[in-house]
Amino acid sequence: MPIRALNPRVVARIAAGEVVDRPASVVKELVENSLDAGSSQISVEVKSGGVSLIQVTDNGSGIPSGEIGLAFDRYATSKVANLEDLESIRSLGFRGEALPSIAAVAQVDMVSCATDEKAGTYLSLQDGVISGQGSRGRSQGTTVTVNNLFRKIPARLKFLKSVATENSHIANVVSQYALAFPEVKFSLLIDGRAALRTPGSGRLIDSIAEVYGNDIAGNMIELNTDTAAPLPRISGMVGSPKVSRSGRGYLSFFVNRRWVNSRMLAKAVEDAYHGLLMVGKHPVAVINISLPPQEVDVNIHPTKSEVKFRNDSAIFGAVQRTVRRALTEQVTVPRVEVAATQPVFPSEVRETTLLSYAGASSGSITSTSTLTPAMSLPVLRVLGQLDNSYIIAEGPDGLYLIDQHAAHERILFEKIRQQRSQREVEIQGLLEPMTFEVSPRQEAILKSRYQDLAEFGFAIEPFGDRTFLIRALPALIHDKDWAGMLRELLDSLSRGDKSDWAEGVTITMACHGAVRAGQSLADAEMRELLRQLEQCATPHTCPHGRPTMIHLSSSQLKREFGRT
Ligand code: ADP
């Protein structure tokens, strides 16, 4: 075939493929347009996974009747005018591609009424060509109706997943924007069923309750945002470590309110949870990053779902610090619930934090920038042991019950991590090397992990035929069932990258090295354990994220005894 320029309809369809790859991307573009138009109410309705119908109705600024046809021209936009504008984009749209792209692959009707216009205008397009136009009454705002998406592109249709999957992508898009714009009232109807309805109250927690449910909403911690501080400003909410999830689907990031995907931001948040979540668990987070538009390039991807920061590491650091600070300030001793009607979160928890501050001998209330003071325990006095499993102690504000195993796990976890990072692991050499036999699968893993294990104090070498020689062990576990522990490690940690692996080894070693429940402890041992717990950066949870202690405050005790 000779080279020739493609006709405009072919060009339009090829280009549309970049912007509109599935029904959810149509929803995303239309919702973004409604948000750019300043709407306070956006209703989305879809049928059959969005293939037979997608309709988005808003009460935004509308399109003047003289411009409605132009809106469907490629690269026609009201949002940028010149090159300088492109450097500082504040709107969600700017490429002028969405409407023509959608019109190229579906049948589209638009009815819009702009501010100050008496009547609305409608426009119908078939295969990207205007097929009807006229006036139609409606109140201010815009309705876009998309029918028969991809009907003329069987290849695209074939690549769509089940209706349920396409619906879930659509629900996710609307949910994300509902989280990004709590002041906007969103509703989503899927095949006639209300899938989402947010109140538009302007409070993020209300949107979170609608999108994720009350269980998660009741366990969210607000990021403490200093609105006077220079940009970037990090705001939003993160889940307490109690509500971890097994996937990354509960991490939402908005850059100047644009929903973006970013591995870098996900990593920053996960780093902030280091040691607070079990291996393989992921946090819940809704995070807004505000920064001058010049500091971020939003024009690197046709769907605008990825961005490039001018200074990646500054953003990474800001997100990680802000989340970590919120967690360390708020992860506090769980209170014994006296009456079910008492609100527990979030004011109660904040109060608890302050009480333990006030009680701490050296903690400083104003210093929130460092980790230790916020998390530190008050000085505790051992009263005794309960059930050979719990240490009973008295603090400045009431009674503490400490889970001896969980607390010791936390102590060892931090110790191992510190020793390893400083390359000062305590090692116990063996007078006689011992042999260690493994299964074929365990052998394969062990062979690839000599070096990683050496960092923890294991000196292991092959001895042939699924047998290994152990010449030294971490001092912490040399007198424990290290062989059982090693096997457990090899079984559970076969997958994952090096950082996950190291975390897993640390947790397993801490767990095996820690005193067990049921073990009787002498007074001096309990005192020593509490003293070491006080030194921990995050003493209130074990490495698996479970609480190490329960606190019953003096005022709760008084209430219980009817003395208030
Ligand atoms: P972009 O959003 O990049 O400008 P689009 O193709 O999505 O490009 O939209 C083209 C233009 O149509 C927009 O710039 C805007 O002026 C107008 N428009 C589209 N949707 C709406 C809406 N819901 N309300 C008001 N104006 C709209």
Ligand code: MG
């Ligand atoms: Mg747009």
